[in-house]
Amino acid sequence: MNQETGPKMQAAWAALKARGGQEVALPTLLPAALVLELAGEDVRPRLYFASGPDGAELCLRADLTIPAALNYVQNATTDDEPVAWVCEGKVFRAPKAGEDRAPEFVQIGLERFGDADRIEADVTVFLAAWEACQAAGERNLYVRLCDGGLLPHIIAKADLPDPWNSALGEVASHQSALKRALAQASGTAPSRQISALERTIAELDPERARSTVAEVLALANLSLPGNRQLSHVADRLAARAKRAIATPLAPDLAETLTKLIQLNSQGSLAASLDECVTLAEKLGVDLMDWRQAWTLRLDRIQQDAPKALAHAHFEALSPEAFDYYDGMAFDFAADPSFARPVATGGRYDTLVGEISSGARQARAVGCVIRPARFGGR
Amino acid sequence: MASLVLALPSKGRLKEQCEAWLAKKSLVLRQTGGERGYSATLDGFDDIQIRLASASEIGKALLAGDIHLGITGEDIVREAASDVDARLSIEARLGFGRADVVVAVPNGWIDVETMADLAEVATDMRRQTGRRFRIATKFTRLTAQFMREHHVADHRIVDSAGATEGAPAAGIAEAIVDITTSGATLTANALKILDDGVILKSESCLMRSKLADWNEATNATAAQLFNRLGLARL
Missing domain, CATH: 3.40.190.10 (Periplasmic binding protein-like II)
Structure with a gap:
């Protein structure tokens, strides 16, 4: 028995299974295009590729979440058909330059789909991950909680002036893009010069703007192949020009948004959540339901695992690496930098829709544990 | 690798440009085994083994340390590996193959x-x-x-x-x-x-593999070649 599959992992696996779930074997080989479509090009340098005899481009799984969601899409007969799966197996990720670890390692995980009660499912998954780590003897873990749905919700509901409401709303779930858009909105990023054509288009109604762009393209013999149509080009030209000539966002609004994006308090969870509510109020957004949902989650966690929140903090924006997560998300680590978490999890309600090109929808939440990192390794 | 190995493009315009560049330095490349052969000699450098290969093969061999020197495109080696500068050095930019x-x-x-x-x-x-x-x-x-x-x-x-x-x-x-x-x-x-x-x-560059088997003899041969090419000493 090697270190990864030793008694600690067995204890963690037993604890995870105790939270309920059918044991499933998930596919190891996945269509490469699907994985890159879902996880993005940043994972490409970490993937191992293979080609099938029919020329199909495949890759070895780099996590358990994508194969679980794929398995769900292939087997669920209706949207939101409830299932809970526990899975165990190797995942394959090329080490980064200078990173000293094996290219394949074991993960164990719990993936739940179709739960009617989101909060209860969030709590179950959090507790399963926590109990698995405790069973493996992991003590004094730091816990980071965040909410991938918070900023998109606030920005969608906030009382922001045109064109900044749409400019920020379009990138609300991307940490770095949101920071860049906010820098432009608050006038701290250099603004670009716009041409006479752009200025004209910005002032026309959308229909006139489109016909003007069509004329320009025809006169200059320019072509628009593929998926991007005239309306996309004209609308974006107008939006970009409007941003360049718009009055910057009022400093107090920009400051409130910046505070929300940067909210990363190491203090009490309740204080951080209250601060979100207060900041959102300044933007005209009522977060009382959201706050109530978090109170419920935290109370339920506290009830079953009183020590889980001893070293916990909340961040308003998910770290970039949590690309899937569009709701509650968490990770546990022995080190407060969270550079090498032993467990990660969260809600990914949009993933099943993305995998199936919209053919299937399902609420989903899951977690994975990396036993090789037990003991602070 | 007993003697110094230099790889040059085996065909096409790149091969002609390499030959012309060498000729400007009064170095004549003689292909052994006729036009289709994949080895050659360089007049005056009997201890250099010349290999003719495709530009991408030359790039791979430089990155792997299978050859000492080679001429290929910078785009080819930069695409083939992420730690290019740890594996090879660019000794001269040749002004062709841009x-x-x-x-x-x-x-x-x-x-x-x-x-x-x-x-x-x-x-x-x-x-x-x-x-x-x-x-x-x-x-x-x-x-x-x-x-x-x-x-x-x-x-x-x-x-x-x-x-x-x-x-x-x-x-x-x-x-x-x-x-x-x-x-x-x-x-x-x-x-x-x-x-x-x-x-x-x-552009096409003369590159030196850092991972090749460099010894006193190959270093000395490379120094002579660089001297003849008018390049800075290694």
Whole structure:
């Protein structure tokens, strides 16, 4: 028995299974295009590729979440058909330059789909991950909680002036893009010069703007192949020009948004959540339901695992690496930098829709544990 | 490797340009086994083993340390590995085989001039269609790195073996990354290069593998060759 599959992992696996779930074997080989479509090009340098005899481009799984969601899409007969799966197996990720670890390692995980009660499912998954780590003897873990749905919700509901409401709303779930858009909105990023054509288009109604762009393209013999149509080009030209000539966002609004994006308090969870509510109020957004949902989650966690929140903090924006997560998300680590978490999890309600090109929808939440990192390794 | 191994392009215009460059330095390359042979000798350098190979094979051999010296395109080695500078050094830029690796989009995209515009369009497209923005290229490594540097998040690279410039018209991708010398092929395919879309200004280079079996004898031979070529000593 090697270190990864030793008694600690067995204890963690037993604890995870105790939270309920059918044991499933998930596919190891996945269509490469699907994985890159879902996880993005940043994972490409970490993937191992293979080609099938029919020329199909495949890759070895780099996590358990994508194969679980794929398995769900292939087997669920209706949207939101409830299932809970526990899975165990190797995942394959090329080490980064200078990173000293094996290219394949074991993960164990719990993936739940179709739960009617989101909060209860969030709590179950959090507790399963926590109990698995405790069973493996992991003590004094730091816990980071965040909410991938918070900023998109606030920005969608906030009382922001045109064109900044749409400019920020379009990138609300991307940490770095949101920071860049906010820098432009608050006038701290250099603004670009716009041409006479752009200025004209910005002032026309959308229909006139489109016909003007069509004329320009025809006169200059320019072509628009593929998926991007005239309306996309004209609308974006107008939006970009409007941003360049718009009055910057009022400093107090920009400051409130910046505070929300940067909210990363190491203090009490309740204080951080209250601060979100207060900041959102300044933007005209009522977060009382959201706050109530978090109170419920935290109370339920506290009830079953009183020590889980001893070293916990909340961040308003998910770290970039949590690309899937569009709701509650968490990770546990022995080190407060969270550079090498032993467990990660969260809600990914949009993933099943993305995998199936919209053919299937399902609420989903899951977690994975990396036993090789037990003991602070 | 007992003697110093120098690899040169085995065919085409690149081979002719290499021969001409050597000839300018009064060095004559003699192919053994006729026009189709894959070995050669360099007059006056009996202790240099010349190998003729394709530009991509030369790149791989330099990166692996299988040969000491070689002439190939910078784009080829930069695409083949991420730690190029740890594996080889560029000893001379030869002024031929020039090719820029560039990002190009349909010329009708009059709202896209810079990489920042491209990043926005990619995000818009994913939000509107649920699919990532596709970039066709054979330079997957260089493209992924460049997109990361320019914060283009919502894209996907589509591997393109050939005729990359036709990918947008064929509906295979929205944008491309390809090599260009004059830009004429891009223009003919109704594509334009983004203002800050030059990933690499490449040309043929004489490269030295840092991983090859360098010893006193091969170092001395290389020094003589560099002296003859008018290059700085190793």
